[in-house]
Amino acid sequence: GQQLNQSPQSMFIQEGEDVSMNCTSSSIFNTWLWYKQDPGEGPVLLIALYKAGELTSNGRLTAQFGITRKDSFLNISASIPSDVGIYFCAGQGAPGGGSEKLVFGKGTKLTVNP
Amino acid sequence: GAVVSQHPSWVICKSGTSVKIECRSLDFQATTMFWYRQFPKQSLMLMATSNEGSKATYEQGVEKDKFLINHASLTLSTLTVTSAHPEDSSFYICSARGRRGTDTQYFGPGTRLTVL
Numbered sequence: 643g644q645q646l647n648q649s650p651q652s653m654f655i656q657e658g659e660d661v662s663m664n665c666t667s668s669s670i671f672n673t674w675l676w677y678k679q680d681p682g683e684g685p686v687l688l689i690a691l692y693k694a695g696e697l698t699s700n701g702r703l704t705a706q707f708g709i710t711r712k713d714s715f716l717n718i719s720a721s722i723p724s725d726v727g728i729y730f731c732a733g734q735g736a737p738g739g740g741s742e743k744l745v746f747g748k749g750t751k752l753t754v755n756p
Numbered sequence: 757g758a759v760v761s762q763h764p765s766w767v768i769c770k771s772g773t774s775v776k777i778e779c780r781s782l783d784f785q786a787t788t789m790f791w792y793r794q795f796p797k798q799s800l801m802l803m804a805t806s807n808e809g810s811k812a813t814y815e816q817g818v819e820k821d822k823f824l825i826n827h828a829s830l831t832l833s834t835l836t837v838t839s840a841h842p843e844d845s846s847f848y849i850c851s852a853r854g855r856r857g858t859d860t861q862y863f864g865p866g867t868r869l870t871v872l
Binding site for chain 2: 673675677682683684685686687690730734742743744746747748749
């Protein structure tokens with residue numbers, strides 16, 4: 643089945659630093675999504691990308707949908723302590739036939755040292 | 757963004773009992789709801805897809821007789837873990853999606869199930 647490779651698995655950074663994480667896939671997706679999950683909570687949607695090449699920002703977060711439709715990255719600028727958490731990428735196929743299911747990466751655990 | 761709630765947020769039960777978890781979309785009609793489980797330090801694993809008014813579609817390896825899913829209305833889906841055992845202890849998360857197939861999935865806050 644489809645698999646997503648998300649890297650890095652974990653990051654330890656200083657407050658104020660920029661962060662970059664990415665996901666690659668063996669197959670194409672129609673939609674790329676980035677979620678953040680805090681301990682004991684459900685994932686919260688950060689950014690949704692719907693078109694190949696699309697670059698979208700949400701505050702200090704920027705994400706891009708790769709041209710090949712097989713990859714996406716998420717950047718966080720000027721990190722702050724509340725950015726701590728686990729970040730998941732997810733790919734979604736075309737509607738119908740069950741491919742609208744989300745396929746998740748394994749997550750990137752971010753630690754920000756004040 | 758859209759709001760999805762889950763109830764209860766946590767539950768502790770004895771082995772052999774059944775537990776029902778509710779998932780509600782509060783401000784939109786969810787034609788499709790998804791149920792996931794997540795083990796510690798792991799990613800979300802899709803258990804089943806539930807469309808309103810029809811039978812759920814289970815992922816390979818998920819026992820449909822053990823994890824009963826009902827999606828009776830456009831705002832409510834339930835997951836019942838029947839005859840729960842300690843290995844069923846996990847974090848169960850639902851998500852809901854609106855009418856269009858391209859609509860984004862919004863996740864509930866999760867339910868922590870502990871089976872003693």
